[in-house]
Amino acid sequence: xxxxxxxxKLVELVDKIKKKELSSSEVTIAFIERSKKSKKLxxxxxxxxxxxxxxxxxxxxxxxxxxKLPGIPIAVKDLFCTKNIRTTAGSKILENFVPTxxxxxxxxxxxxxxxxxxxxxxxxxxxxxxNETSYFGNVQNPVSENLVPGGSSGGSSSAIAAxxxxxxxxxxxxGSIRQPASFTGTVGLKPTYGxxxxxxxxxxxxxxxxAGPMTHDVKDCSLMLEIxxxxxxxxxxxxxxKRENYLTNLNENIKGKKIGIPKEYRVDGMxxxxxxxxxxxxxxxxxxxxxxxxxSLPNTNYALPTYYIVAPAxxxxxxxxxxxxxxxxxxxxxxxxxxxxxxxxxGFGDEVxxxxxxxxxxxSSGYYDAYYLKAQxxxxxxxxxxxxxxxxxxxxxTPSTPSxxxxxxxxxxxxxxxxxxxxxxxxxxxxxxxxxxxxxxxxKKGYPLGLQVIGKxxxxxxxxxxxxxxxxxxxxxxxxxxxWIK
Amino acid sequence: xxxxxxxxxxIRNDNKYEVIIGLEVHAQVLSESKLFSTSSTKFxxxxxxxxxxxxxxxxxxLPVINEHCIKQAVKTGIGLKAKINKRSIFDRKNYFYADxxxxxxxxxxKDPIVGEGSVTLDMPNGEKNIGIxxxxxxxxxxKSIHDIDPQNTLVDLNRSGVALMEIxxxxxxRSLDEVNAYIKKIRxxxxxxxxxxxxxxxxxxxxxxxxxxxKKGDKKLGTxxxxxxxxxxxxxxxxxxxxxxxxxxxxxxxxSIDQETRLFDTKKNETRSMxxxxxxxDYRYFPDPDLLPLELNDNYIDxxxxxxxxxxxxxxxxxIEKFKLSPYEANILVSDIxxxxxxxxxxxxxxxxxxxxxxxxxxxxxLNEKNIEITExxxxxxxxxxxxxxxxDGTISGKIAKSVFEIMRDGDKDPIxxxxxxGLKQQSDPKELENLINKVIxxxxxxxxxxxxxxxxxxxxxxxxxxxxxxxxxxxxLVNEILKKKLN
Numbered sequence: 001x002x003x004x005x006x007x008x009k010l011v012e013l014v015d016k017i018k019k020k021e022l023s024s025s026e027v028t029i030a031f032i033e034r035s036k037k038s039k040k041l042x043x044x045x046x047x048x049x050x051x052x053x054x055x056x057x058x059x060x061x062x063x064x065x066x067x068k069l070p071g072i073p074i075a076v077k078d079l080f081c082t083k084n085i086r087t088t089a090g091s092k093i094l095e096n097f098v099p100t101x102x103x104x105x106x107x108x109x110x111x112x113x114x115x116x117x118x119x120x121x122x123x124x125x126x127x128x129x130x131n132e133t134s135y136f137g138n139v140q141n142p143v144s145e146n147l148v149p150g151g152s153s154g155g156s157s158s159a160i161a162a163x164x165x166x167x168x169x170x171x172x173x174x175g176s177i178r179q180p181a182s183f184t185g186t187v188g189l190k191p192t193y194g195x196x197x198x199x200x201x202x203x204x205x206x207x208x209x210x211a212g213p214m215t216h217d218v219k220d221c222s223l224m225l226e227i228x229x230x231x232x233x234x235x236x237x238x239x240x241x242k243r244e245n246y247l248t249n250l251n252e253n254i255k256g257k258k259i260g261i262p263k264e265y266r267v268d269g270m271x272x273x274x275x276x277x278x279x280x281x282x283x284x285x286x287x288x289x290x291x292x293x294x295x296s297l298p299n300t301n302y303a304l305p306t307y308y309i310v311a312p313a314x315x316x317x318x319x320x321x322x323x324x325x326x327x328x329x330x331x332x333x334x335x336x337x338x339x340x341x342x343x344x345x346x347g348f349g350d351e352v353x354x355x356x357x358x359x360x361x362x363x364s365s366g367y368y369d370a371y372y373l374k375a376q377x378x379x380x381x382x383x384x385x386x387x388x389x390x391x392x393x394x395x396x397x398t399p400s401t402p403s404x405x406x407x408x409x410x411x412x413x414x415x416x417x418x419x420x421x422x423x424x425x426x427x428x429x430x431x432x433x434x435x436x437x438x439x440x441x442x443x444k445k446g447y448p449l450g451l452q453v454i455g456k457x458x459x460x461x462x463x464x465x466x467x468x469x470x471x472x473x474x475x476x477x478x479x480x481x482x483x484w485i486k
Numbered sequence: 487x488x489x490x491x492x493x494x495x496x497i498r499n500d501n502k503y504e505v506i507i508g509l510e511v512h513a514q515v516l517s518e519s520k521l522f523s524t525s526s527t528k529f530x531x532x533x534x535x536x537x538x539x540x541x542x543x544x545x546x547x548l549p550v551i552n553e554h555c556i557k558q559a560v561k562t563g564i565g566l567k568a569k570i571n572k573r574s575i576f577d578r579k580n581y582f583y584a585d586x587x588x589x590x591x592x593x594x595x596k597d598p599i600v601g602e603g604s605v606t607l608d609m610p611n612g613e614k615n616i617g618i619x620x621x622x623x624x625x626x627x628x629k630s631i632h633d634i635d636p637q638n639t640l641v642d643l644n645r646s647g648v649a650l651m652e653i654x655x656x657x658x659x660r661s662l663d664e665v666n667a668y669i670k671k672i673r674x675x676x677x678x679x680x681x682x683x684x685x686x687x688x689x690x691x692x693x694x695x696x697x698x699x700x701k702k703g704d705k706k707l708g709t710x711x712x713x714x715x716x717x718x719x720x721x722x723x724x725x726x727x728x729x730x731x732x733x734x735x736x737x738x739x740x741x742s743i744d745q746e747t748r749l750f751d752t753k754k755n756e757t758r759s760m761x762x763x764x765x766x767x768d769y770r771y772f773p774d775p776d777l778l779p780l781e782l783n784d785n786y787i788d789x790x791x792x793x794x795x796x797x798x799x800x801x802x803x804x805x806i807e808k809f810k811l812s813p814y815e816a817n818i819l820v821s822d823i824x825x826x827x828x829x830x831x832x833x834x835x836x837x838x839x840x841x842x843x844x845x846x847x848x849x850x851x852x853l854n855e856k857n858i859e860i861t862e863x864x865x866x867x868x869x870x871x872x873x874x875x876x877x878x879d880g881t882i883s884g885k886i887a888k889s890v891f892e893i894m895r896d897g898d899k900d901p902i903x904x905x906x907x908x909g910l911k912q913q914s915d916p917k918e919l920e921n922l923i924n925k926v927i928x929x930x931x932x933x934x935x936x937x938x939x940x941x942x943x944x945x946x947x948x949x950x951x952x953x954x955x956x957x958x959x960x961x962x963x964l965v966n967e968i969l970k971k972k973l974n
C-alpha cells in the first residue's frame with residue numbers, strides 16, 4: 001500500500017485526501033519512509049520528518065479541505081529560508097544557520113496546507129549545473145547510478161524523480177530548475193521574473209533568480225505555480241499582475257497557436273537525439289493545429305558570456321554579507337581582515353570563490369564599462385530579440401539542454417564545459433521570461449531529455465497549455481528502477 | 487592669516503593663498519523608520535534594539551524603499567532650489583566592514599534623486615550664492631565600538647540602514663565664516679522643511695570637508711584633501727584651518743599635495759592621513775538589482791512643491807517688507823524656524839519693533855545664559871506679547887518691564903498679574919505726576935537755578951529724582967513733558 005501512495009501525482013494525492021481516501025499522516029509517512037530508504041541519493045540536506053508527522057496528525061485532527069495542498073508533505077530546495085528549519089544554501093558558511101523567518105514562497109505553501117518534510121540538496125548558493133558544488137556532497141540521479149541530477153536544484157530533481165516528495169520547488173537563475181528537470185525526466189518551470197517573491201530565498205543573482213515548481217507532470221506544475229506565485233510587497237521586484245488559476249485553466253488545445261523555432265538554437269555538436277526530439281515536438285505541435293514559425297534570436301550567442309558577467313557580478317555583492325560577523329560560520333582571525341579572509345576561504349567552496357572573483361573583477365573600476373556595462377547592454381539586446389520574436393509568435397520551442405545528464409566528476413574540472421550546459425536556458429533568465437521544461441524522450445544511453453517551451457512575460461498559462469499538449473502526445477515514461485533502495 | 491575685506495587668506499613669504507572648500511553634508515532624514523526597513527530610528531536606544539532582519543542583512547532579506555524618505559529628499563531638494571530628478575537609481579557601494587552588515591551600502595551614485603541647486607548666504611559684505619552639486623539618499627552604517635571590551639570590537643546596528651541625505655556643495659566656499667554660514671543655512675532650511683532635525687550632538691548632521699589651496703589669482707584648483715566625518719561647525723573650522731595651513735607649508739617648501747583622505751583629531755587639533763588615493767577603496771558601484779529605478783512623476787513633485795512652507799529667504803524678505811525690520815534683524819529672526827515661529831506669535835498681537843528688540847535682546851540673553859533652545863524658553867510667546875503690550879499702552883515703563891521680565895523667567899507668570907500684584911502700574915495721571923515734579927523742584931532750588939542758567943544736562947537729574955520718588959513707576963514720557971513745561 002505504502003509504495004502506491006508515493007506513486008501518486010500531486011493532484012491525485014490532493015484529490016484522495018479531499019475525498020478522505022487518504023489521510024495527511026498516511027501520505028506524509030509514506031514519503032518520509034521512502035525518503036529514509038533513499039539516503040543513498042543524498043537528496044536531503046536536512047530532514048524535518050518528526051515535525052512533519054506531528055503537523056500531519058494535527059491536520060488530520062482538524063482537516064481543512066478547502067486548502068490547495070491539504071496536509072501534503074513537500075521537500076524544498078535548501079535555498080528557501082524556512083522558519084526553525086536549518087537553511088544552508090548548500091554551503092559550509094551557513095552550515096548551522098536556522099532562520100527565524102519563512103520565505104514568501106514556502107509560506108504560501110504552508111498557508112495552503114503544505115507540510116515541509118525536509119530541505120533538499122543543491123549546488124552551493126545555487127552555483128552549479130550538477131549539484132557537485134554542494135558542501136553536503138553529490139546527489140545521485142535516480143535515473144542511473146553516478147549520474148548527476150543536474151543543478152543547481154539537483155536535490156529537488158532527484159527527490160521528485162525518485163518520488164521522495166510529491167512535488168518540490170527549486171530556484172532558477174540560469175537554468176537551475178529546467179536543466180535538472182530535463183536530466184531527471186521531470187517537469188520544471190521557471191516563472192516570469194517578478195512572479196514568485198524572492199523574499200527569504202538566499203540570493204545568488206538578484207536580477208535573475210526566480211523560484212519555480214518541479215513536479216511529475218504539467219498538471220501538478222500548474223497547481224504548484226498557482227500556490228507559489230503571489231504579489232509580495234516585501235520584494236520590490238515582485239510584479240502585481242493578474243495571476244491565473246493555472247490548473248483550472250489548463251487545457252491542451254493549442255489550435256492556432258504560433259510556435260517559434262529559433263534557428264540559433266541549432267548549435268554545432270548537438271547530439272542527434274536532441275535534434276530528433278525537437279523535430280518530434282514540432283511534429284506534435286503541427287498535428288495539434290499549432291503553427292510552426294521559424295524565428296531568429298540573433299544575440300543568442302552572447303547570452304552565455306553575458307550571463308557569466310551579470311550573475312557573478314551580482315553574486316559577488318550578494319555574498320558579501322557572509323562575513324562571519326553576524327551569523328553562520330566564523331573562523332578565528334588575528335584581526336577583522338584576517339577573520340574575513342579565513343572565514344570566507346574556509347566557508348566557501350571553489351566554484352563560489354571563482355564566481356566571486358569573476359564578479360569582483362568585472363565590477364572593478366577600469367573594467368566596469370568593458371564588462372558589466374557592456375553585458376547590461378547585450379542583455380537588453382537579448383530581451384529585444386525576444387520582444388521582436390513575440391510580435392510573430394505566442395511561444396518558442398527549444399530543447400532544454402544541449403546534452404543529457406553526465407557522470408559525476410565528468411565535468412568537474414572543466415568549468416566552461418559545465419557552463420555550456422546552460423546555453424538554452426540562460427537567455428530566458430536574461431530576458432526575464434517564463435519557460436518550462438518537460439520530459440520528451442531518452443537518448444541512446446536511456447537518459448531523459450527535455451523540451452523547453454518559452455513564453456511571453458506573465459503568460460505562464462500559454463506555456464503550461466502547450467506543455468500539457470506535448471505531454472499528452474509524448475506520453476513519456478521514466479524507467480527508474482529504485483536501484484538505490486536495497 | 488588675514489581677514490581684510492572679509493577675505494580669508496593665508497600669507498607666507500609674501501605669497502597669498504586662497505582656501506577652496508567644498509562640503510559633503512550628511513543629514514539624517516527625519517523619519518520614524520529606516521530607508522529600507524521598518525525599524526525605528528529613535529536616538530539613544532539600547533544597542534541592537536532597533537535592528538530588523540533587513541538591517542542585519544540576513545539571507546534572503548530584501549530592501550523596500552520607505553516612501554517617506556523619498557518625499558523628504560524631494561522636499562529638501564526643493565528647499566535647495568535644486569533640480570528634482572524624475573528618475574534616480576540606487577547603487578551598491580561595496581566594501582567590507584564589521585558595522586556594514588550587507589557588505590555594501592545602498593547609495594545613489596550616478597543618478598541621484600536631486601541635481602544642481604544653490605543656497606544664499608548672508609555675509610557681512612553682502613549675499614553670496616553657494617552652488618549645490620547634488621543630493622542623494624543613502625543608508626547609514628552601524629557603529630563599531632572599540633572601547634568597551636578589551637579583546638573584541640562590539641557592533642551596534644541601531645543606526646544601520648537609517649536614511650541619510652548627502653548634500654554635496656560645489657567648491658564655492660572660501661572662508662571659515664562662509665562654512666559656518668553655509669552649515670547653518672542648510673540646517674535652517676532642513677529644519678524649516680522638517681526633513682532633518684539638524685542635531686549635531688546626536689550625529690544627525692555631519693560633514694566630509696574637501697580642502698585645497700591655491701595662490702590668489704590662480705584659476706586652476708589645487709589638489710584637494712578630504713577630511714572625513716567632522717561633526718561640529720567648530721571642528722570643521724579647526725580642521726580646515728589646520729589643513730589649509732598644512733597644505734600651504736608643503737607648497738612653500740616646494741612640495742606638492744597628495745590627494746588623500748584625512749581624519750581630524752579633535753584632541754590634537756590636527757588632520758592625519760587615513761589613506762592615499764592609491765589606497766582608495768574600489769567600491770565597485772553597480773545598480774542594486776533588488777531595487778527598481780526610482781521614478782517620480784510631475785504630479786508627485788508638484789504636490790510636494792505645493793506644500794513647501796515659507797523658507798528662510800522668503801521669510802526674511804517678508805519680514806523686511808511687512809515689518810520694516812532691518813536685514814540684520816530679519817536675518818537673526820529667520821535663522822531658525824523655531825525663533826521665527828516665536829517671533830511671529832509675539833508680533834501677531836503686539837508691537838513688531840518692541841517684539842524684535844525684546845526677543846533679540848532680553849530673551850536671547852536669557853536663553854544664552856541658560857544654554858537652552860527657544861522651544862524650551864521659560865517665557866511663552868503669549869506672555870512676552872502681553873508684556874510688550876503693557877509697555878506699549880503705557881501701563882508700565884520699559885525699565886519696569888525689565889523687572890517684570892525677571893519675575894516671568896521663573897515660571898512663565900502672566901505679566902498682567904505680576905504688575906497688579908506688585909503694584910507696578912505706571913503713574914500716568916498728570917495731576918499726580920505734577921505733584922511729584924513740584925516736590926522735586928521745591929526740594930532742589932539750586933539745581934533749578936543752574937538749569938535755568940543753561941546747564942541743560944541737569945534735566946536728567948530731575949527726571950531721575952521723579953522716577954526715584956515714584957519707585958520707578960512714573961511714566962517717563964509724561965514726566966519729561968511736564969518737567970519741560972515747568973522748568974522752561
